[in-house]
Amino acid sequence: MFKILKKSFKTGIVTGQYPPAPAGQKFSVAPTAQKKAELFRKSLTIREVDTGSCNACEMEMNALANPVYDIERLGIHIAASPRHADALVVTGPVTVSMEGPLKDVFKTTPNPKLVIALGDCAINCGIFKGSYGVTGPVDQHIPVDVRIPGCPPRPSEIIEALTELRKGVTTFTRWFRKFSGNP
Amino acid sequence: MEPVFNPVEHLQCLFGPAINRVSTNHGIPVVHVPTNQVLPITRYIHANEELRGTLSLLWAVDRRPREERYELWYLFTLAESKDWLMVSTDLPGEERLFESITPKIHAANWYEREIRDMFGLIAQGHPDLRRLVRHNHWPKGVHPLHTNFPWNSILQWRQPPGSVDGHFIHGEGVFEVPVGPIHAGIIEPGHFRFTVAGEPIMHLDLQHFWKHRGVEKLFEQQTLAGGVALAERISGDTTLGHSLAYCQAVETLWEIHVPRRARYLRSVFLELERLHNHIGDVGGICNDTAYALAHAHCSRLKERVLQLNDRLTGSRFLRGVNCVGGVGIDLSTDQFSELVTELEHIENDFTELEQIIAVNASLIDRFESTGILKKQTAWDHGVVGLVGRASGIDRDLRRDRPFAAYDELPVRVAGSSHGDVRARVQVRVSEIHESIRLIREIQRLLPDGPLKSDRQVAPDAGAWALSAVEGWRGEILYFLMIGEHEQIHRCKVRDPSFVNWPAIQMAVIGNIIPDFPLINKSFSLSYAGNDL
Numbered sequence: 001m002f003k004i005l006k007k008s009f010k011t012g013i014v015t016g017q018y019p020p021a022p023a024g025q026k027f028s029v030a031p032t033a034q035k036k037a038e039l040f041r042k043s044l045t046i047r048e049v050d051t052g053s054c055n056a057c058e059m060e061m062n063a064l065a066n067p068v069y070d071i072e073r074l075g076i077h078i079a080a081s082p083r084h085a086d087a088l089v090v091t092g093p094v095t096v097s098m099e100g101p102l103k104d105v106f107k108t109t110p111n112p113k114l115v116i117a118l119g120d121c122a123i124n125c126g127i128f129k130g131s132y133g134v135t136g137p138v139d140q141h142i143p144v145d146v147r148i149p150g151c152p153p154r155p156s157e158i159i160e161a162l163t164e165l166r167k168g169v170t171t172f173t174r175w176f177r178k179f180s181g182n183p
Numbered sequence: 184m185e186p187v188f189n190p191v192e193h194l195q196c197l198f199g200p201a202i203n204r205v206s207t208n209h210g211i212p213v214v215h216v217p218t219n220q221v222l223p224i225t226r227y228i229h230a231n232e233e234l235r236g237t238l239s240l241l242w243a244v245d246r247r248p249r250e251e252r253y254e255l256w257y258l259f260t261l262a263e264s265k266d267w268l269m270v271s272t273d274l275p276g277e278e279r280l281f282e283s284i285t286p287k288i289h290a291a292n293w294y295e296r297e298i299r300d301m302f303g304l305i306a307q308g309h310p311d312l313r314r315l316v317r318h319n320h321w322p323k324g325v326h327p328l329h330t331n332f333p334w335n336s337i338l339q340w341r342q343p344p345g346s347v348d349g350h351f352i353h354g355e356g357v358f359e360v361p362v363g364p365i366h367a368g369i370i371e372p373g374h375f376r377f378t379v380a381g382e383p384i385m386h387l388d389l390q391h392f393w394k395h396r397g398v399e400k401l402f403e404q405q406t407l408a409g410g411v412a413l414a415e416r417i418s419g420d421t422t423l424g425h426s427l428a429y430c431q432a433v434e435t436l437w438e439i440h441v442p443r444r445a446r447y448l449r450s451v452f453l454e455l456e457r458l459h460n461h462i463g464d465v466g467g468i469c470n471d472t473a474y475a476l477a478h479a480h481c482s483r484l485k486e487r488v489l490q491l492n493d494r495l496t497g498s499r500f501l502r503g504v505n506c507v508g509g510v511g512i513d514l515s516t517d518q519f520s521e522l523v524t525e526l527e528h529i530e531n532d533f534t535e536l537e538q539i540i541a542v543n544a545s546l547i548d549r550f551e552s553t554g555i556l557k558k559q560t561a562w563d564h565g566v567v568g569l570v571g572r573a574s575g576i577d578r579d580l581r582r583d584r585p586f587a588a589y590d591e592l593p594v595r596v597a598g599s600s601h602g603d604v605r606a607r608v609q610v611r612v613s614e615i616h617e618s619i620r621l622i623r624e625i626q627r628l629l630p631d632g633p634l635k636s637d638r639q640v641a642p643d644a645g646a647w648a649l650s651a652v653e654g655w656r657g658e659i660l661y662f663l664m665i666g667e668h669e670q671i672h673r674c675k676v677r678d679p680s681f682v683n684w685p686a687i688q689m690a691v692i693g694n695i696i697p698d699f700p701l702i703n704k705s706f707s708l709s710y711a712g713n714d715l
Contacts, residue, residue, distance in 0.1 A: 003539050004476065010535075014483055018490065048369045052394040055711045056419025056500050059463075061369045063489070066482035080367035096338055097318050097393045098372060101364050127416055130335040132327055133397035152419065154499065 015070045021156040029164045033145040036114055037165050040086045043075040044166065046116075047085035047109065051102050052134065053092025056152040057119040061089065063155045076162060087114035093125040093134040094141055106142045114165075116146040118158070123147050190234055190261060190268055198224055209435050209648055213269040218281055221257070221272050226287045228259050228268065235262035237565045238284075240660050241294035242675040243302045247330040249644070251276055253304060256662070257284075258649070265583035267649070274304065283309035290565035293685055301328040301399075311350075316392045316714075327400050328673075334400045349388040352378045357385070360696060364393045371710035375699075382695040387688045394714040402674035407433050407663075408507055410671060414661075415502050418678055418712030423456045424654025425676075425712075426505040431586060431650035432663040433507045437638035444632040445509035447625050449587040451522075452501050452510075454618040457655035458526075459488035461611045461618075462533065464707045468608055469540065471701040472549040480536050484529055491525050509635030523626050530619045537612060550605035554702030556690040557602060564686040568657015568679045570706055573610045574602035580653035591628065592621060602690075607705040614655075644672070656680065656709065678712030 037044070048061050064071045065078060079085045082105045094102055106115070117138045120126040128134050138144055148161045191205055191212045201224070203215040216224055228236040236259030244254040253274040261268060274281060283306035285291045295306040296315035303326040306312070317325065320340045326332060351359065357380050364372035374390035398417055402410055414429035415422045427449055434441060441449075466481020489499045496504050496512050504512050514522070540546060556566070561574040571578060579596040581589040597613035599606035647664040657679030666672030687706050691699055 003535075007480070007535055007539060011480070011483070011532075018486075019493075049365060050369075050371050050394070052396050053371075053711065054416045054419040055371055055709060056416075056422070058369050058371060059420060059500075063482070063486060066486055067479050068483060068486045078369065082365075092394070093396065095394055095396055096321065097395065098364070100320075101372065101393070105365060127413055128396045128398075128401065131397040131401050132332075132334060132336045132338060133395045133400075151416075151502070152500070154493075 014067050015073065016068075018068055018156055021154060021160045027148065027157075027161040027164045029146055029161065029167075033114065033165060034167060036112060036145060039112055040114075040166075042166070043077070044162070045077045045079045045084055045086045046089050047079050047082045047087070047105070048089045048091070049082075049102060049105050051090055051092045051098040051122075051138070052095035052128075053119060053121055057091035057121075060152045060155050060158065061091070061118070064158060069155045069159065071159065071162075074159070074163070082109045085109050085113070087116055088142075089116045089118050090122050090138045090142075090144075091118045093121045093128045094136060094138060095133055096135055099135050099141060102138075102141055114145045115142055116148065116165075117144045118148050119153060120149055120151045123149060126151060188233065190228075190266070193233070194224065194227070197227070211267050211269055211649060213271055215271050215273075218272050218274065218278075221255070221270065222282050222284055222287065225257055225259075225270055225284050228261075228270070229288050233263075234259075234268075236260060236268060237262070237562065238288050238290040238294075239267070239565065239567075239658070240662070240675070240677055241291055241298070242662060243298045243304060243328075244664060244673045245302060245328060245330045253278075253302065255281060255298075255304075258660075260578075265578070267584075279303060280305050280307050282307055285309050289563045290682065293681065300326070302326050303329070316395055318390075318392065327397060332400075334397070334404055349376050349390065350386065352386055354380075356380050373710050377696055377699070379696060383693050384691050384696060384699070387691050387699075389684060389688060391684065391710065392714045394711050396715065398715040399674055399676060402671050402676075403666075405671055406669050407436065407665065407671060408669075410674065411506060414676075415505075417676060417715065418680075418709040419500055420460055420709065421456065421654045421656065421659065421678070421712060423452050423501045423504060424652050424656075424659050425678075427453060427587070428650050428652040428654075428659045428661045429663075429674075430505050430507050431652065432648045432661045435648035435650060436642050436646055436663065436665060437507075438640050439508050439636050439638055441509050442633045442636055443588070443630045445634050445636075447588040447629050448510045448512075448514060448634075449505065450589060450592065451514070451622055451625055452496075452504050453587065453652070453654070454621050455488065455492060456501060458529075458615060458618050459485050459492070460655045460707075461615050462488065462529075464704065465540075465608060465611055465615075467704045467707070468550075468604065468701065469546065471704050472546055474540075474543065474546055477536065477540050477543075477546075480532075484533060484536075487525070487529055491522065495522065506635065508637065509633070511634075513634055519626055519629070523623055526619050526622060530616065533615060547605065549698075549701065550608060551603060553604045553698050554690045554694055554705060555601070555603045556686060558600065560689045561602070561686060564689070565682050566686045567682055568653075569610050569614065569655075570607060570683050570686070571657065572596065572598045573606040575600040578658075580651050580658055584651055586650075586652060588625070588628075592624060594621065604701060604705040641669075654679065656707070657683070676715060678709055678715075680708040680710070680713040683708050684713055 201220040239260045240258040257270040259268045300316040360377040363374040372393040376388040378386040414425045463485040466478040469477035493499045556574045558575040581594040597610045652659045660677040662675040664673040
């Protein structure tokens with residue numbers, strides 16, 4: 001018991017102890033996606049779907065939940081079922097066998113929903129482009145709102161992209177601006 | 184002086200006229216036999232007391248368009264000497280049938296099913312010829328590794344996907360629990376079908392290969408020098424293990440002598456990869472018993488190793504470190520001392536954590552006698568790597584077939600004989616300390632010199648090489664054969680997951696379903712590396 005407490009005190013708070021995402025790589029998120037994300041305000045529940053990645057993207061998604069990145073502090077929660085999700089994060093090129101399950105997951109996720117393609121493979125099939133085993137990038141099968149490039153993108157980059165996504169104007173600020181006359 | 188036992192001469196004495204010829208390729212003896220002699224000879228190698236060969240790899244090669252034949256290759260690792268012994272046979276012309284060795288050598292099971300799917304060669308007498316790689320909705324007659332199959336064909340579905348044919352047990356009170364392909368956590372896709380009566384699992388049927396991306400076919404579109412990037416993307420967590428095994432195969436073909444400094448650096452990076460995966464897995468296993476504290480600490484430590492990788496090489500997963508002929512990234516003396524100091528902090532931190540984990544009774548209670556993989560079962564399945572070592576199979580390529588700098592760095596191989604989850608955790612913990620010790624040792628020994636060597640020879644089409652690397656999961660094997668114009672003709676990749684997945688079906692029997700995630704995590708196998 002005392003050992004555990006001692007260890008916790010000794011370790012302290014590690015959240016935020018990571019190098020910032022490399023500068024010069026700004027994530028541009030389409031305004032339409034920001035508008036969609038506006039609905040979820042400060043809370044976003046994500047469901048991750050792997051459709052054929054090399055598992056490096058999964059490891060970085062897992063890293064987001066560790067004490068260093070701790071995305072729960074940003075209001076982002078990872079759900080265990082697509083039925084609980086606001087956004088789907090899809091990694092990897094869509095393989096012949098995963099095309100069906102991906103479409104099922106998309107159907108199961110309640111509307112309104114966002115689809116985030118994570119990593120180069122999900123965006124353009126990367127190194128696996130053209131193979132008989134791959135049916136195409138994610139946006140060939142389901143509509144994609146946000147693209148986060150990288151092989152794999154660092155957790156800091158994923159956080160930056162998600163922050164950018166949720167920067168959209170909230171209804172409250174729009175209302176506030178309208179009445180304060182301060183655009 | 185006692186005469187040295189020579190397995191090839193031994194086989195020649197016994198099977199004399201049945202052996203066509205014997206050749207040697209880069210020090211590996213190959214016994215060429217007619218198709219009808221494969222079963223008796225492989226069975227002898229497997230069962231003979233002096234040889235006790237484990238089937239390490241079984242693969243086919245389509246020699247078209249140069250020659251009208253298929254080749255089947257069987258690679259055995261002998262128990263005592265840990266030497267390799269290969270058996271090869273030809274299927275000339277239109278011959279599509281060969282005799283299955285699965286009834287006698289269980290480890291051949293998935294390999295023969297894979298050959299049937301990828302080449303259309305049928306193993307006669309195989310007890311379970313269901314489709315393995317090609318799911319049921321794949322069209323009939325598609326065998327992607329035929330030389331005349333276009334790599335970029337578009338497949339037409341035969342029927343809606345999702346249908347599964349498994350082995351089912353019927354009876355009163357027997358239930359089936361299907362899980363996957365999409366799981367609850369951030370995990371890769373795979374379908375598990377449990378048959379239970381009450382709580383304990385009676386049978387587990389695995390259906391994998393959801394992520395089959397056609398990696399082996401993609402290799403055939405690459406030149407020898409161009410395949411490294413693809414090898415790095417077979418399984419993200421084993422980026423360095425795979426790229427190293429691939430580079431070694433090319434280096435054997437080109438007869439490159441990798442400079443000493445590069446070999447030492449390769450060992451450093453391989454140990455770093457082992458570290459971040461092992462630390463993450465210890466945390467993951469604790470998490471599966473709902474012990475969140477250990478998980479939080481371990482994932483924090485894992486993150487430290489990943490950030491260290493990023494600072495040293497510019498990639499958290501060590502991408503772009505290896506290149507054919509050496510390494511692309513050097514470590515300065517300052518960087519090396521930063522590495523060693525950071526690892527010292529991590530080791531102290533981890534040791535404190537170990538003391539907390541080791542005294543947690545509820546944790547140990549979950550670990551002990553859960554998911555036991557018996558030594559005999561492990562041997563029959565040809566299980567490799569840390570799962571094998573936890574079940575009493577004393578094999579580690581770093582010691583048995585030294586590569587990189589391990590010929591000058593003796594490795595203390597960890598092991599256990601219990602074969603349960605606790606044993607696998609203990610092996611991981613010992614390997615974490617051993618990896619840090621090895622890196623410290625390398626700091627003392629690291630020689631100066633060039634980082635890369637150039638090729639010596641231009642081998643002919645048809646030349647081949649085999650290479651093996653002890654990745655953090657276990658033995659990674661690459662078979663590489665050259666075609667015309669330095670193009671790859673065939674690249675057989677075997678991630679340790681491919682042999683360890685079938686063994687998990689044996690380890691779960693009698694356990695309850697809530698323990699399955701724990702057992703699965705303690706094996707910690709790759710889906711991407713298995714599915715290719």
